[in-house]
Amino acid sequence: MQKTYYDPADLRKFGKISEWNQELGDKFFEYYGKVFEEGALTAREKSLIALAVAHTEQCPYCIDAYTKDGLQRGITKEEMMEALHVGAAIKSGATLVHGVQMMNKVNKLDGE
Amino acid sequence: MTKVKTQSLHKRESDLAQSNRQLEILSNGIFQNGELPTFKSKIAESNQFPLKAKKLEILQINVGYMCNQVCAHCHVDAGPDRKEIMTKETMMQCLDVIRNTGAHTLDLTGGAPEMNPNFRWFVEEAAKAGIKDFIVRSNLTIIRANKKYHDLPEFFKKHNVHVVSSMPHWTKGKTDKQRGDGVFDTSIQALKDLNAIGYGMPDSDLRLDLVYNPSGAFLPGDQNSLEKDFKKALIEDFNIQFHNLFAITNLPISRFLDYLIASENYEDYMYALVEAYNPLAVTNVMCTNTISVSWDGYLFDCDFNQMLELPVNSKVKHISEYNEDLLEGRHIVISQHCYGCTAGAGSSCQGVVA
Numbered sequence: 242m243q244k245t246y247y248d249p250a251d252l253r254k255f256g257k258i259s260e261w262n263q264e265l266g267d268k269f270f271e272y273y274g275k276v277f278e279e280g281a282l283t284a285r286e287k288s289l290i291a292l293a294v295a296h297t298e299q300c301p302y303c304i305d306a307y308t309k310d311g312l313q314r315g316i317t318k319e320e321m322m323e324a325l326h327v328g329a330a331i332k333s334g335a336t337l338v339h340g341v342q343m344m345n346k347v348n349k350l351d352g353e
Numbered sequence: 354m355t356k357v358k359t360q361s362l363h364k365r366e367s368d369l370a371q372s373n374r375q376l377e378i379l380s381n382g383i384f385q386n387g388e389l390p391t392f393k394s395k396i397a398e399s400n401q402f403p404l405k406a407k408k409l410e411i412l413q414i415n416v417g418y419m420c421n422q423v424c425a426h427c428h429v430d431a432g433p434d435r436k437e438i439m440t441k442e443t444m445m446q447c448l449d450v451i452r453n454t455g456a457h458t459l460d461l462t463g464g465a466p467e468m469n470p471n472f473r474w475f476v477e478e479a480a481k482a483g484i485k486d487f488i489v490r491s492n493l494t495i496i497r498a499n500k501k502y503h504d505l506p507e508f509f510k511k512h513n514v515h516v517v518s519s520m521p522h523w524t525k526g527k528t529d530k531q532r533g534d535g536v537f538d539t540s541i542q543a544l545k546d547l548n549a550i551g552y553g554m555p556d557s558d559l560r561l562d563l564v565y566n567p568s569g570a571f572l573p574g575d576q577n578s579l580e581k582d583f584k585k586a587l588i589e590d591f592n593i594q595f596h597n598l599f600a601i602t603n604l605p606i607s608r609f610l611d612y613l614i615a616s617e618n619y620e621d622y623m624y625a626l627v628e629a630y631n632p633l634a635v636t637n638v639m640c641t642n643t644i645s646v647s648w649d650g651y652l653f654d655c656d657f658n659q660m661l662e663l664p665v666n667s668k669v670k671h672i673s674e675y676n677e678d679l680l681e682g683r684h685i686v687i688s689q690h691c692y693g694c695t696a697g698a699g700s701s702c703q704g705v706v707a
Contacts, residue, residue, distance in 0.1 A: 253624060285578065312567070313574035315582050317524060 252302045285314050292321060293328035359423050361432040362608060369611045370430065372662040378610065379689040383620055389627050392691045399632040404685040406654070409677055410642040413460040413656060413702065414447055415439075416472060417648045420464040421498045424519075424532045426566065426609040428660055431464040438468075443650040444475045446672045448482070455677060456644075457485040460702060462656065465495045467502060480512040488515045490564075490702075493543040494536055506546050515560040516552060517599070517702075518544075521568045523586035531568045544593045553595040561594075564704075566601045570618035572625055572696055576600040576705045599704030602626075604657050604693035626692035634699025637706040640685045646672050654685045656702070661690065 259266025277287050288310050295303030311321055362370040369375055383389045396402045418435035420427075439447075451459060459479060466472055466489060480487060489509065496505045509516055520540060521531045528537035544561075547553060553561030563583065567573050580598035587593040603609045605622060613619040640654040644665070650672040653659040667683040669676050699706035 253628070283578075284575070285582075309571050310574075312569060312571045315522065315565075315574065315579055317527070 247301050249301075249305065252305060255302070285316065288314055289316065289320065289324040293324040296325050297328040297332050359425070361423060361430045361434055362611060363430055364432065364434040367611065369607065369614075372660065375606055375610055376661060376663075376688060378614070378619075379605065383623060384689055389623060392687050392689050395627070395630055395692075396632075396635055396687075396695075399635070401632065401635045404635070404638070404641065404687060406681055406683045406685060407641045408681060409454065409456045409644055411458040411460055411639070411644075411702075412451065412454055412456045412646070413462060413643055414646045415462050415648055415656065415659060416444070416464070416466045416469040416475065418464045419468045420492065421468065421495055422465070422492055422533050422536065424608075425612060426531060426568075426603050428604055428607045428609060428657060429464060430607045430660070435464065437648045438470075439648040439650075441471045441474070443648070443672065444471055444478075446650060446675075447646060448475075448478050450672060450675045451479050451482045451484065458488065459484040459486070460488040460490070462490040462702075465492050467491065467495045467505060473508060476508070476512055476514065480514070486515055487513065488517050490517050490519075492532075493518045493520075493540040496543040496546060497539045506550050506552065509547075510550050510552070510559060513559070515562070516547060517562045517564060519566070520563045520583070521566060523583050523590070527568045541591050541593065544587075544595070545591070548594055553593075555594065560596055562597045562599060563595050564599045564601055566603050570613055570616060570622050572602055572629060573600040573700070576698065597704070599702070600698075600700070601702070601704065602693045602696055602700035604690045606657055606690050607660055623689070623692070626696045629696035630692060631695055631697060631699060631707055634695040634697075634707040637699065637701075638691075638694045639701035639703070639706065640694075643702075644680060652680070655694075657690055657693075658686055661688070663688070 256270070259270070277284060277291075282290075288307060291303070292307040292311055295307050308321065380391075384391050390398075393402055396404060415429075417438035418429055418431045419433065419438060420429075420431035420435070421433060423432040459482075461476070461479075463469070469475070476489070491505070495502050497503070518540070519532070520528065522528050525537040528540070529535065544553070547561055550559070551557045552559040565573060565579055565583065573579065576598060579600055583598050584595070587595070605613055605619070605626070610619070613622050640658070643655060645653040645656045645659050647653065647659050651659075652665045652667070652670060652672065652675070653663065654665055658664075663686045664670055665680065665683055666686050667680055669679050694700050694706075697705075
């Protein structure tokens, strides 16, 4: 049994999830592939979105995968970092906007 | 003058300067313990072994390993310290073949082919043979390296040479990282010189194509998308035009193999190549329609086999005894580096193949 939760080599085995449920696995990978095809958004734009989400989801496999994918597409490190800040801004904004709930509660319980 | 970044593996007396050491690495480890299939067993799965040479279309001649650059990933291990240069005598033997070959493309490469002292004479003579597509692989910076090379664009134009040049990225940082400090700025200047006399312009017959190969341990993305991005950036930033972009995969040999091992990327890179294996690419892989001639006149299935010192599997070994009929149908010599040409959409000196 491995002693760490994450092993980089496991990313290569992602496809194996279908072995325990072929039908749902196949549907998932078909959907996944379709999502990343060129559409109203370019595949390049989708790669940058995926990279930002990979970070907000804190998925190490996805970070590896979409950093590499970005390099393959010629995406620069400046573009990658900018995309991450979009993710980080939404993440911190999502935290802070809950501050309104906190303020509402304080005002209700202990208002002037 | 472009600054040179490093020395060749040969100059450094690195283990990896020896082709047998490279072949050993490519055959051992993950390929020996069965973690990954050998290239031979992989192509056998789709009944493509042995890989056989078809009719010759491209004659690729390496006129010497000397170069004014020392690019990080050079599969030739070229540089200013390499002294292997094709002699006029071997060039004359090549000319006999060029005049009589059925090949439609002549492809001159190096090193920097322009640094061979007989380069211009050779181009003048070869151009007379009337080959349909006459390519010179120019690293661009050579045009600006020294006054004696400044008129190269005019010389190319006079002989209707098709110029193919490397450009790993449209940004300075990524290009210089791979090809040496100052290479990007000098290349941009050289491209402007070529554009100024008509090379690469939309309706021009003076062909100017760029070669993209990744700057690190990853495979190239989609060739068409990269071409669009290159064109957009080069026009917007520098008003530079070119015709096509060839996306080429870095093969795990020579300096790129050295880099993969030193950066602990070798195994992951080989996994990526094997996972991206495309049997369709095998059908059109360049060794099946190309002969590569080394600076000393020996024949190889491709430039990579030349660097690995894997000669053609044929009675004919040297340009002096060249015989197209005897070479056709020969079994291509393969090893694990061949996965580099069959990954994804495939890779050749003319870009994707599938």
